[in-house]
Amino acid sequence: MTRGHAHGAPAPDDGQHLQQEGGQTPLTRGVLLRCAADGELTPEGRAALEEHMRACPQDEACIRFEVQLREACSRAMCQCDLPADLRETIAAKLRAGEPVVVARIGADGRVGGATVWIRRWGLAVAAVVAVGIGTTIIIQTGLRAGGNTANAAVVQLSSYLATEHDACVADEVVLSKHLEITDPQAVPKKYQAIFGKPISTELMESANFKFVGAGTCQVPGAKESAHLLFRRMDEDGTEGPLVSVFIEPDPSRLGLKEGTTYAMKDARSRVYAWVSDGLVYYVVTQCSKSCDAARRELHAPANVAQLGR
Amino acid sequence: MERAEFERLALDQLEPVYRMALQLTRNPEQAQDLVQEVYARALERGVSDRFEERGRGADGVRAWLFTIAHHTFYSNLRRGRHAPTAMAEFFDQESSETPPDEPPPAWDLASLDWEQVDDRLKAAIDRLRPEYREVLLLWGVEGLKYREIAEIVGVPIGTVMSRLHRARKLVADEISGPDGFVSENRLRTAQPDPVPPVSAEQQS
Numbered sequence: 189m190t191r192g193h194a195h196g197a198p199a200p201d202d203g204q205h206l207q208q209e210g211g212q213t214p215l216t217r218g219v220l221l222r223c224a225a226d227g228e229l230t231p232e233g234r235a236a237l238e239e240h241m242r243a244c245p246q247d248e249a250c251i252r253f254e255v256q257l258r259e260a261c262s263r264a265m266c267q268c269d270l271p272a273d274l275r276e277t278i279a280a281k282l283r284a285g286e287p288v289v290v291a292r293i294g295a296d297g298r299v300g301g302a303t304v305w306i307r308r309w310g311l312a313v314a315a316v317v318a319v320g321i322g323t324t325i326i327i328q329t330g331l332r333a334g335g336n337t338a339n340a341a342v343v344q345l346s347s348y349l350a351t352e353h354d355a356c357v358a359d360e361v362v363l364s365k366h367l368e369i370t371d372p373q374a375v376p377k378k379y380q381a382i383f384g385k386p387i388s389t390e391l392m393e394s395a396n397f398k399f400v401g402a403g404t405c406q407v408p409g410a411k412e413s414a415h416l417l418f419r420r421m422d423e424d425g426t427e428g429p430l431v432s433v434f435i436e437p438d439p440s441r442l443g444l445k446e447g448t449t450y451a452m453k454d455a456r457s458r459v460y461a462w463v464s465d466g467l468v469y470y471v472v473t474q475c476s477k478s479c480d481a482a483r484r485e486l487h488a489p490a491n492v493a494q495l496g497r
Numbered sequence: 498m499e500r501a502e503f504e505r506l507a508l509d510q511l512e513p514v515y516r517m518a519l520q521l522t523r524n525p526e527q528a529q530d531l532v533q534e535v536y537a538r539a540l541e542r543g544v545s546d547r548f549e550e551r552g553r554g555a556d557g558v559r560a561w562l563f564t565i566a567h568h569t570f571y572s573n574l575r576r577g578r579h580a581p582t583a584m585a586e587f588f589d590q591e592s593s594e595t596p597p598d599e600p601p602p603a604w605d606l607a608s609l610d611w612e613q614v615d616d617r618l619k620a621a622i623d624r625l626r627p628e629y630r631e632v633l634l635l636w637g638v639e640g641l642k643y644r645e646i647a648e649i650v651g652v653p654i655g656t657v658m659s660r661l662h663r664a665r666k667l668v669a670d671e672i673s674g675p676d677g678f679v680s681e682n683r684l685r686t687a688q689p690d691p692v693p694p695v696s697a698e699q700q701s
Binding site: 218219221222223225226228250251253254257258260261262263264265266268270271274275277278279282 | 504508511512515516519520525529532533536540601614615618619622630633634636637638642643658661662665666668669
């Protein structure tokens with residue numbers, strides 16, 4: 189099809205494009221007719237249309253087609269069944285002064301991953317895990333230093349995470365003590381205190397993971413941190429391995445950079461860490477498949493680097 | 498504007514916001530998530546304050562929510578490594594930001610029962626890339642002007658025109674092409690003969 193210059197509009201490459209709303213959009217015949225149907229022609233465009241119609245009056249049918257098509261598109265797209273409880277859900281949370289979206293951390297919000305996370309993981313809070321202060325000092329010192337000391341600190345950190353995970357997996361008494369809150373409704377206040385940012389909870393389990401429990405712990409070198417435990421569910425509904433997710437609010441001491449997932453050395457478990465929106469996330473599990481799935485669900489960066497040696 | 502009034506106006510727009518979310522995500526659950534994100538963002542105190550500072554009145558609430566929905570959806574898209582099917586389509590297909598040269602078809606559809614075409618039309622719209630569906634929705638259902646759509650989507654008006662015109666052409670091709678409903682029903686064109694392309698040489 190030829191350009192609009194054949195119908196009274198300047199050629200697209202002649203430097204005299206019509207100042208249609210689209211700026212330098214060439215006023216081809218197609219553009220001219222569709223803009224006419226939309227009532228979007230500028231005075232110049234209307235003049236071009238009049239000239240064109242004198243030459244091609246049959247194009248009136250094209251404009252009629254576009255008008256009809258718009259009506260048809262409107263009919264086809266306007267139908268949507270608003271979920272019955274969506275309005276009330278939002279209204280209720282507004283009345284309660286709660287953030288609407290679950291587990292969206294911070295005003296800027298990790299909107300993508302966070303939403304999925306909200307739906308699939310849920311949050312809770314539990315008791316503080318006691319950590320020897322000596323260990324904390326070692327880790328902090330090590331991470332600030334370089335070379336072997338830093339490497340040792342990373343190993344010790346990953347060891348702590350794996351140990352905490354193993355303890356909850358192996359012993360139900362420890363599990364119930366460390367991850368004492370199983371009701372996600374109890375989460376918001378506690379997490380607000382840890383992260384200083386609004387977090388609400390709306391547990392929506394997915395087919396892949398089932399929320400087990402959550403609580404607070406003390407990742408070495410950090411202040412209070414979050415520990416969440418999930419069970420991976422197989423496609424047929426059978427229970428799979430447990431996966432821990434730790435969150436700590438201060439990423440700076442580790443020197444981690446956003447955009448990279450760090451593999452941390454541990455003899456027993458797979459431990460991965462990454463930074464997102466001012467928080468450090470750790471995934472710990474003994475199952476590589478579950479680890480991959482958890483990282484994927486949490487939108488961990490695809491780029492993986494080794495942390496420590 | 499009082500906070501309660503702002504919330505009421507925002508909730509009044511829940512259906513169009515959900516409709517937009519549904520068109521973008523093509524998944525009711527994801528659409529609900531997106532809508533909740535939108536309202537969480539829109540009604541954060543700092544954000545709603547900026548809305549008022551910019552002098553947007555009650556009429557601007559809908560466009561404001563659309564803008565947040567658009568940015569939230571595409572932020573999710575950029576952050577998400579596991580894109581839904583629609584997103585794969587979004588990334589895989591070559592993008593063209595120039596309007597189609599071809600004029601609309603000249604089928605006389607005045608007597609056509611459009612309800613019979615609806616299923617085919619919906620399927621055609623469903624196959625569009627999300628940025629095409631988005632402008633098509635804002636134009637077709639919400640009745641917005643090109644400039645308003647451009648402000649919501651955050652692209653130049655020319656890009657809106659390109660996407661919109663191309664989306665319409667794709668949809669029109671689906672329903673009036675060789676395998677389309679129009680051909681199946683042997684509708685005749687409104688003009689006795691197809692309009693021959695007029696070359697620059699002929700014009701001169």
